[in-house]
Amino acid sequence: MALAPVNTEIGMVQLTHDPYPIYRKMRTQTPVVRVEQIKRTFVTKAAMTRMIKDTPEVFSSNDPNTPMEPAFQAHTLMRKDGLEHRRERMAMQLSFSPKVIKQNWAQLYRDITQDYISRLPRGETVDLYKDICGPVSARILVHILGLDGATDDQMLRWSQHLIDGAGNFGWDPELFKISDRANDEMNAHFDGLIAHHIATPNSSAFSVMLNAQNPIPQSQIYANLKIAIGGGINEPRDAMATILYGLLTNPDQLDEVRRQDAWGQAFEEGVRWVAPIQASSRLVLEDTEIGGYDVPKGETVMTIQASANRDEDLYENSEEFMVFRDQNPHQAFGSGPHLCAGSHIARRTVGEIMIPALFDRFPDMSLADPSKVNWRGFGFRGPINLPVTLR
Amino acid sequence: MVKITYIAADGTDTTVETQVGNNVMHTALSNNVAGIVGECGGAMMCATCHCYVDEAWADKVGAQIDGEEDMLECAAADIRPTSRLSCQIKITPELDGLVVHLPESQE
Numbered sequence: 001m002a003l004a005p006v007n008t009e010i011g012m013v014q015l016t017h018d019p020y021p022i023y024r025k026m027r028t029q030t031p032v033v034r035v036e037q038i039k040r041t042f043v044t045k046a047a048m049t050r051m052i053k054d055t056p057e058v059f060s061s062n063d064p065n066t067p068m069e070p071a072f073q074a075h076t077l078m079r080k081d082g083l084e085h086r087r088e089r090m091a092m093q094l095s096f097s098p099k100v101i102k103q104n105w106a107q108l109y110r111d112i113t114q115d116y117i118s119r120l121p122r123g124e125t126v127d128l129y130k131d132i133c134g135p136v137s138a139r140i141l142v143h144i145l146g147l148d149g150a151t152d153d154q155m156l157r158w159s160q161h162l163i164d165g166a167g168n169f170g171w172d173p174e175l176f177k178i179s180d181r182a183n184d185e186m187n188a189h190f191d192g193l194i195a196h197h198i199a200t201p202n203s204s205a206f207s208v209m210l211n212a213q214n215p216i217p218q219s220q221i222y223a224n225l226k227i228a229i230g231g232g233i234n235e236p237r238d239a240m241a242t243i244l245y246g247l248l249t250n251p252d253q254l255d256e257v258r259r260q261d262a263w264g265q266a267f268e269e270g271v272r273w274v275a276p277i278q279a280s281s282r283l284v285l286e287d288t289e290i291g292g293y294d295v296p297k298g299e300t301v302m303t304i305q306a307s308a309n310r311d312e313d314l315y316e317n318s319e320e321f322m323v324f325r326d327q328n329p330h331q332a333f334g335s336g337p338h339l340c341a342g343s344h345i346a347r348r349t350v351g352e353i354m355i356p357a358l359f360d361r362f363p364d365m366s367l368a369d370p371s372k373v374n375w376r377g378f379g380f381r382g383p384i385n386l387p388v389t390l391r
Numbered sequence: 392m393v394k395i396t397y398i399a400a401d402g403t404d405t406t407v408e409t410q411v412g413n414n415v416m417h418t419a420l421s422n423n424v425a426g427i428v429g430e431c432g433g434a435m436m437c438a439t440c441h442c443y444v445d446e447a448w449a450d451k452v453g454a455q456i457d458g459e460e461d462m463l464e465c466a467a468a469d470i471r472p473t474s475r476l477s478c479q480i481k482i483t484p485e486l487d488g489l490v491v492h493l494p495e496s497q498e
Binding site: 050053054056086089090093094096097098099333335336337338339343344347 | 430431432433434435436437438458461462464465466467496498
């Protein structure tokens with residue numbers, strides 16, 4: 001067999017601006033392709049990305065050559081395999097499970113959402129991305145994780161600095177200085193909460209990890225909390241903004257969603273259409289083959305779930321936002337052992353609570369000018385503004 | 392080939408055939424049996440392939456394996472003594488005719 005073809009034209013600038021036409025072309029012409037400027041092999045078909053994620057023995061998460069370790073000042077569970085990954089993940093999984101969400105948190109999420117929405121000025125145009133999507137996600141996460149006392153601004157800033165550091169593939173030392181400062185602040189905040197969570201055990205992730213019979217080391221508890229901060233704000237924020245955009249630009253679908261109370265389906269379609277986490281990387285542990293091409297040991301492959309979610313083999317009109325699809329086997333939450341641990345929380349908070357609550361309060365809200373909504377991102381993607389007139 | 396019957400929470404039953412060596416989760420997915428999600432692909436990292444083994448089959452199927460119990464605690468539906476993650480039930484010739492019941496919800 002042959003090595004995958006090489007693409008020398010595509011780089012971060014085009015991918016960050018709008019990767020979807022690029023992926024559409026790749027799916028047709030070069031579904032496995034070495035992208036020279038990114039130094040990774042891109043895989044863009046759904047069956048292949050799923051196979052890679054579901055085969056961790058060959059495609060490892062344990063890639064030492066990523067900026068994640070300096071950004072988080074830790075070797076985190078995101079970059080571990082097997083039993084080590086399982087132990088650290090299971091340490092906090094219960095806090096994110098459907099039962100705990102329903103029993104302990106659902107009412108609180110509703111109250112938080114109402115609190116933020118009730119402050120919005122009726123009749124005016126506001127940026128929901130800035131005023132709702134980010135802050136509500138941050139506030140809810142403070143409670144899930146048990147980070148009592150952290151402000152919305154702190155949470156949003158920590159999250160952004162961790163993500164900027166983790167995406168610092170240019171290894172710019174300035175960006176690591178910024179993430180280092182965020183780490184210092186987070187560590188100090190965590191230090192101050194340990195006694196409280198031990199004295200009054202609760203179902204927050206911090207408390208559950210600290211009070212476990214056989215707890216993981218404190219350094220890994222901190223790393224887990226940071227992973228949850230890095231992954232628990234921007235993604236629900238981006239998912240929410242994307243779904244709102246999809247519904248507001250497709251009023252017929254919005255009417256039908258309302259009529260059928262199909263908010264869950266709207267959520268699934270939003271994250272399929274523009275997956276908040278668009279791509280992931282895996283290190284190839286042995287010479288292998290993907291889609292008929294040789295992929296040598298040591299190569300890093302990128303599964304492009306953004307593209308898998310628009311694979312023509314699975315979806316009709318795959319580029320369109322269409323809530324009412326016969327099936328929607330999207331990979332927005334990934335698959336395999338590293339499947340998003342927050343998927344239940346995202347479905348409950350964004351899909352069942354936040355979006356219906358907004359449309360309930362402002363039934364006739366509308367996008368001031370859809371063409372003014374800007375989208376950005378390669379690894380992470382969503383609108384970066386959402387000016388909506390509240391009615 | 393081995394026959395497996397899935398009984399949904401509403402009582403609907405679906406019987407499919409599969410090969411020895413497969414597992415109960417994959418068999419459901421490849422035959423479009425509703426009620427099993429299997430988000431993590433069988434890595435025992437989610438609880439969306441939860442099933443209740445029919446009492447008559449409980450002994451033959453056997454007990455939860457190490458780590459399965461912790462994961463089942465994260466399941467959406469109630470846990471019973473016969474609860475298993477269906478990805479961890481490997482099909483053997485002895486399981487021909489196996490009946491599993493599906494919970495109301497997996498997510």
